[in-house]
Amino acid sequence: MLCDFHVVVAPDKFKGSLTATEVARTIADGFREGFEGAFGELTRDVDTTGRTFTSTEVPVADGGEGTVEAALRSAGFRAVATRVAGPTGETLEATFARDGGTAVVEMAQASGLDRLPGGVPAPLTATTRGTGQLVRSALDFAAEHVVLAVGGSASTDGGAGILVGLGARLLDADGHDLPDGGAALLDLDRIDLIGLDPRARAARWTLAADVDHPLLGPRGAAAVFAPQKGASPADVDLLERALTRFADVLAATTGVDARDTPGAGAAGGTGLVALGLFGAVRRPGIEVVLEFAGWDHRTAGADLVITGEGSFDEQSLGGKTPVGIATAAARTGVPVVVLSGRRDLPEQRWRAAGFADARALTDLEPDPRVCVRDAAPLLRRLAADLGAEHGERAATGARGERPAPG
Numbered sequence: 001m002l003c004d005f006h007v008v009v010a011p012d013k014f015k016g017s018l019t020a021t022e023v024a025r026t027i028a029d030g031f032r033e034g035f036e037g038a039f040g041e042l043t044r045d046v047d048t049t050g051r052t053f054t055s056t057e058v059p060v061a062d063g064g065e066g067t068v069e070a071a072l073r074s075a076g077f078r079a080v081a082t083r084v085a086g087p088t089g090e091t092l093e094a095t096f097a098r099d100g101g102t103a104v105v106e107m108a109q110a111s112g113l114d115r116l117p118g119g120v121p122a123p124l125t126a127t128t129r130g131t132g133q134l135v136r137s138a139l140d141f142a143a144e145h146v147v148l149a150v151g152g153s154a155s156t157d158g159g160a161g162i163l164v165g166l167g168a169r170l171l172d173a174d175g176h177d178l179p180d181g182g183a184a185l186l187d188l189d190r191i192d193l194i195g196l197d198p199r200a201r202a203a204r205w206t207l208a209a210d211v212d213h214p215l216l217g218p219r220g221a222a223a224v225f226a227p228q229k230g231a232s233p234a235d236v237d238l239l240e241r242a243l244t245r246f247a248d249v250l251a252a253t254t255g256v257d258a259r260d261t262p263g264a265g266a267a268g269g270t271g272l273v274a275l276g277l278f279g280a281v282r283r284p285g286i287e288v289v290l291e292f293a294g295w296d297h298r299t300a301g302a303d304l305v306i307t308g309e310g311s312f313d314e315q316s317l318g319g320k321t322p323v324g325i326a327t328a329a330a331r332t333g334v335p336v337v338v339l340s341g342r343r344d345l346p347e348q349r350w351r352a353a354g355f356a357d358a359r360a361l362t363d364l365e366p367d368p369r370v371c372v373r374d375a376a377p378l379l380r381r382l383a384a385d386l387g388a389e390h391g392e393r394a395a396t397g398a399r400g401e402r403p404a405p406g
Contacts, residue, residue: 005394007031008299008334010058011308012321013066014341017375020059020066021073027306027339028055030380034387035394042395052394056302058293062321063208063285064151065108071097075292077104082137084110084130085165087154088122089180094130096138102145103138104292107267108152110134111161113229116154121230124238125181126155128270132165139199146200148274149208149285150267156226156239157182158215158246159273167195182222182268183235185242191253205280208288210319213265215247215258215272216240221265229268243269250276286324295328304390305329305336306383312340312360317353326354339382341371359386 009031011023018026035053058074061067071077077097086092087110094109108114110130116122135146155161160170161180169192170178170185178184213219222231222239231239250272251257258264258276265271266282274280299305307325309316316322326336335356343350343360350358361371361378371378 030383031387034384038391103143127180128161132162158269
């Protein structure tokens with residue numbers, strides 16, 4: 001008797017331990033090991049000639065770090081590397097992904113926290129200039145659709161650096177160019193868009209961002225996100241005033257005021273420029289990635305979907321990878337299991353979000369430090385246990401017996 005079982009493995013990265021590609025491979029290998037071991041052991045006296053197990057690996061991301069990798073690994077995009085300014089102005093190599101007229105530009109590649117020299121925060125001076133240069137490079141490759149994937153940014157400059165990277169000038173009252181960073185925007189007098197690359201305004205933009213925060217106020221870029229980038233309370237107050245000045249001048253220059261638009265506060269206020277000047281459409285990052293990857297085609301006929309991320313918690317339910325995967329899988333009724341580094345949600349919460357099961361490395365190893373250090377072998381073991389359970393159920397079906405409940 002032939003027993004086919006197809007699993008789709010679509011995880012995000014385990015930050016600090018494994019990339020999304022490594023997570024997908026580890027889960028697929030572990031699940032196969034457990035499934036085929038249990039199925040073979042329980043069907044020795046049954047004819048199971050033929051394929052018993054197949055897997056499809058679809059590494060994904062939610063719009064933050066890893067989005068370019070997901071486009072390359074899961075959607076067939078091509079990588080283009082270029083030299084740009086890092087978050088504190090130093091030159092570094094960054095990569096965007098392209099496919100025809102579409103370019104995926106990951107802000108973290110050029111302006112991310114992980115690109116800070118020595119990991120030292122620069123909340124007042126970090127810039128998005130390199131992201132603008134990365135977009136300009138994409139335009140040089142005939143990009144007509146720019147997907148700006150934000151998340152993990154080191155800056156709170158409202159996207160002002162992107163304008164500079166694309167040829168605009170930010171000037172003080174004496175006509176001098178402002179230095180990089182959000183704090184300098186306090187001295188902004190006018191914005192000169194004469195040198196702005198016209199291809200940027202002609203292109204179609206998608207802002208891949210999950211957050212709906214406005215630019216200013218208690219839910220704004222400075223108040224909510226700047227402290228995560230090393231800003232003190234005094235820094236937050238300064239950045240709030242600087243972003244207010246930038247929003248005022250940008251609105252006066254363009255005639256468009258997007259400061260209250262949901263998502264304007266994303267990535268240190270980068271959403272302001274993307275939404276207001278370039279007319280970007282904001283979409284959940286995971287939704288964009290799955291569309292590129294051809295999700296519905298890749299999951300046709302699947303029996304199970306396994307997703308995952310480093311920490312499965314309340315933030316996950318706000319539109320990050322696992323919930324995005326669960327939502328997509330629900331269209332075809334395929335059950336979804338999430339495997340994570342740690343799980344900080346009660347069962348009632350994750351079941352209500354559409355998950356059939358949720359397991360974590362901390363179920364096997366209570367010490368989080370060991371989980372980070374030994375993520376790969378622990379994850380493989382977790383996946384193997386899951387695979388064995390499904391292998392036993394498949395074997396029961398192959399033998400013509402009633403499957404166990406659940």
